Amino acid sequence: MVIKNDHYTYRVTWSADDDEYIGLCAEFPSLSWLTETPEAALKGIRNLVADVVTDMKRNKEKIPKPIAIKNYSGKFMVRVPPDVHRTLAIKAAEAGVSLNRLASSKLSH
Structure with missing residues (x-):
């Protein structure tokens, strides 16, 4: 199965500490994206994950398997x-x- 970046588990929530929306990805807990709208937070975290996955592939690192396709x-x-x-x-x-x-x-x- 080909793993696609949109197979990952994304979540957008409000961050009272930052006074912005924060985009998160369960499979990459160290990543986040802060911005003014929930839509932009989702787009930002998805793009960030895509960049990180590309970099991990280039460096031959093990890429996390999406929770959605695990057995x-x-x-x-x-x-x-x-x-x-x-x-x-x-x-x-x-x-x-x-x-x-x-x-x-x-x-x-």
Whole structure:
């Protein structure tokens, strides 16, 4: 699959500290673009990512894979203190569901 710059995860939000909109890219957390409008922030961060990817290719660096095209197993481990584990196990038993089902339900809300 060919990775395109528009496959990356972009976000635009207001920055009260800077009094401007800020464009961000999840796959490149060190990059940002500040400007006066949300549209310009999105355009700016997309152009910046494109420039960085071009530079990384030229230097034969590993380019981040877009989150949108990664495969996920649906499994991950979360460590909690033993008392939290016990409390969740009790709640799951009282609800008549597995601990996994209870955790999944809580995480999805």
